[in-house]
Amino acid sequence: MSSAQSVIGSDKIAGRPASVAHLFLSRVKATPDAEAYRFPVPVDEHAADSAPGAEQWRSLSWAQTAVRVQNIAAGLMSLGIEAEDRVAIASSTRIEWILTDLGNMCAGAATTTVYPSTNADETGFILANSGSKALFAENAAQLAKAVGQRDQLPALATVILIDAPAERPEPEGLTVLTLAELEERGAAHLKEHPDAVRDAVDALDPEQLATLIYTSGTTGRPKGVRLVHDCWAYEGIAQQESGLLRADDVQFMWLPLSHVFGKTLISGQIATGHVMAVDGRVDRIIHNLPLIKPTLMASAPRIFEKVYNGIAGRARAEGGAKYKIFLWAAKVARDYARTAQANRIATGRDSVPLALSIQHAIADKLVYAKIRTAFGGRLRGSVSGSAALAPEIGYFFMGAGVPILEGYGLSETSAGSAVNPAEDVRIGTVGLPLPGTEVRIAEDGEILLRGPGVMRGYHEDPERTAEVLEADGWFHTGDIGELGPGGYLRITDRKKDMxxxxxxxxxxxxxxxxxxxxxxxxxxxxxxxxxxxxxxxxxxxxxxxxxxxxxxxxxxxxxxxxxxxxxxxxxxxxxxxxxxxxxxxxxxxxxxxxxxxxxxxxxxxxxxxxxxxxxxxxxxxxxxxxxxxxxxxxxxx
Structure with a gap:
């Protein structure tokens, strides 16, 4: 390993609560009437002016969110769910995913995340390996996966359906409730035990299991990453302190919440109290952006690549002068962003030559302004993670006024380990360590991370845990990288992919x-x-x-x-x-x-x-x- 001089970042961050459940109740108390979430709902099909498939966006205040979360938590308690019992969620990204996850945490339970696209065999493995006692299933299709693997799931006793089917399924050996019924049970439980949720939250220990996220992996069975309450509490405060998230943000959340990237941003949103618009339908992203007008959005690089390809394709289809203008504007955007970044690093100022600045102003009116409008017109930054962003894509969007803040993290580090600050983006890097996270480069170039966000091990797999997690807390990422000027981290490649x-x-x-x-x-x-x-x-x-x-x-x-x-x-x-x-x-x-x-x-x-x-x-x-x-x-x- 490298010497101690190569360690950057800090392993300390002050003032974090014991859990996100604590953070949530504090947020509700501080800003009860502020808007917390927006989400789409179908318009009443019987309304005189409604069109087929029409939707409208509704909001929940923090106080309204708390009522639903506490009812879900108390409902789970009424079913006999206790501290660290695993409760799985198999659903797409929607408001109910967030409510049920918070309900799990406020009940003292631990969430097992299951992608809705996961096949029945692997769903069965995850539910069995985690020992999940209850499952929030989005619909009958998700329920069917559990029913099909029933003989492998002796611990699973209850399934709560988010979308109630026309006819209630009655699988042998399973109790099936709707989410509405669970919330009704919870409300009744709280009438008899009004302090039940508060007592459960007060009893939470920072090292208590909060989440099992199963890595998809490339071969073999997935590994269950054990993330404790302190991991998420740390992530929430670190995102706030870093300036990544702000109290006045409107964030568009479409990422899969079963993935650590999406889930970690929920912790940050609760810490700052900003508005989050939630809709996981990928085919609605372009439609939703002008409606939501987000200031912040997180995405995988593939989305930015598709947007760029789409813009270039439309310009090519228009042909002639318009395509030439686009190609010129794309080059100007990259030259402008690259020059401004180089000068900022060298002098601290985003200065560019006058001729390039004039070209950029012309290109802005002809091309870039339309791109910003397509993103809603208010985007101050878009966080990119989960895979490498091509630098030329990053320079293009930066030059067009849609800065992509590339970050870095893994399931094993609760996602957030490093990110580019909005005020000093350095394309080609994944930014600076979040407050409280240390980065070290081993002698072979592997990136090592240490901090409160690092997992406590793989579930029931001490051998594979020992392969990547050292006794002093350093986690071996399997990525190759280097630390550049100012402590910015650059990823070269996956160690195993080289x-x-x-x-x-x-x-x-x-x-x-x-x-x-x-x-x-x-x-x-x-x-x-x-x-x-x-x-x-x-x-x-x-x-x-x-x-x-x-x-x-x-x-x-x-x-x-x-x-x-x-x-x-x-x-x-x-x-x-x-x-x-x-x-x-x-x-x-x-x-x-x-x-x-x-x-x-x-x-x-x-x-x-x-x-x-x-x-x-x-x-x-x-x-x-x-x-x-x-x-x-x-x-x-």
Whole structure:
């Protein structure tokens, strides 16, 4: 490991409560009438002026939120749920996810998170491994997964349905309630025991289990990450102290709350008391942004890439002068952001040459203002995490006035470990450690983290815990990185993803993949291959809306997506971008051959995790024939 001089950050943060449940009750007391949450609800279909599928947004104050949370907590107690009993949530992101999670914590229980997209077999494993006694299921489909694995789940006694079906299911051996019925039970319980929730919260210990989040992993069964109440209380206060979240923010939450990235932002929101608009439907993001007008939004890099590709695709479709203007404006945005950042680091001022400043002002009126309007017009920052952001994408949005605050963290660190401050974003880095988190670079370049947000181990798995967590609290992330000027952290690659060619040269695939995403507006996913080979190749999946628009413009209307991406024209198109990419790489990094995949990678086929990370071994196995063909006849040294 590196010397103590390489440690940056602090392991102390003052004034945090014992739990987020404490933080929540304090927030309710401090600002009971302030708006806490917004969420969409269907308009009454019988209303005279309602259209099919119409929605309206409703709000909950902190006091109103507290009533529902306390009723849920008391309802769980009435079912016999006790301290540290696991209660699972299998639901998409919606207001009820937050209410039930807070209800769990205020009852002293621990939440087991389950992605709604998780298949029945893995859902059964998570519920069994966690020993969950109750399950909040979004709908009958989520209930069916538990019922199908019933023989593996001796601890599971109760399922609470968030969306009540027309006919109540009555699976053998399970009590099924609706969420409304649970809340009614809770209200009745509180009439008899008015101090029940307060007493349960007062009894919480900072080291008591609060959450089990199961890592999706790339191979084998997922691991249950044990996060205690102190992890979340720390995250809430650290996000507040860092300035990442502010009391006057309006945050748009669409991220999956089963993932640690989304869940950690709930802690910060409770600490600051700002408004959170909640709607997890990805296909509604573009529609919701102008309605919500957020000041802050968190996202995975893939969303920014899709937005950029969409903007470029529309400009290309308009053709002629408009496309040339977009290409010019995109270059100006990157040049402006890159120059301003370099001067800020060197002199402390975001100065740019006058000529570039004038070009930027013109481009702002022609292009950037429209982009900001599409994001709602008030976005002061968009937090990016869960995967690497291509720097060229970051420079583009920064120059357009939509700064992306790239951050860093893992499930094992309660997500938030480092983030770029809004006032000093340094693209290409993941920012500064959050207050209270220490960062250390080992001798082999691995990033080590220590602080209150680090997990207390993997659930019932001491051997794998010992592999990554040292006795003195340092957690081995498996990521390679370095500390730059000002203590900013830069991620080079996943330690396990880096490979060595047969010529002995190391390749960081994410670096190559990020460069290609910035160059090629048609790419959706790319996987660089070359471990033990004498050259690198790539599997490339194309963005369907963008490539289909291109196809319509080039005489391929009526063809299916698979026909378009398999055409010689598409191959020639992508080959041009690969040649551009190779011009920016070292010889041993260059892509000698590539294959365009017949469909995009997705969660359903197991090729992406729910947080949209590529499962490299799965993709390589699925497309082993294409990989073999790219190396056919090669002299594998």
């Amino acid at each position: 490979f060595k060619t047969s010529g002995g040269k190391y390749v960081a695939p994410s670096e190559v993949e990020g460069k290609f995403k910035a160059l090629c507006p048609f790419v959706s996913n790319i996987l660089v291959i070359g471990n033990g080979r004498n050259y690198c190749t790539a599997l490339i999946a194309l963005d369907e809306p963008v490539i289909m628009q291109w196809a319509a413009e080039h005489g391929q209307s009526g063809r299916s997506y698979a026909e378009v991406v398999g055409s010689p024209e598409a191959n020639t198109l992508i080959e041009g971008f690969v040649k551009k990419l190779n011009g920016e790489l070292q010889r041993w990094q260059t892509i000698k051959k590539f294959a365009i995949l017949p469909r995009d990678l997705d969660v359903e086929h197991g090729e992406l995790t729910p947080s949209l990370k590529i499962k490299r071994p799965v993709v390589e196995r699925t497309y082993a024939e294409a990989v073999t063909e790219m190396y056919a006849g090669a002299n594998e040294a």
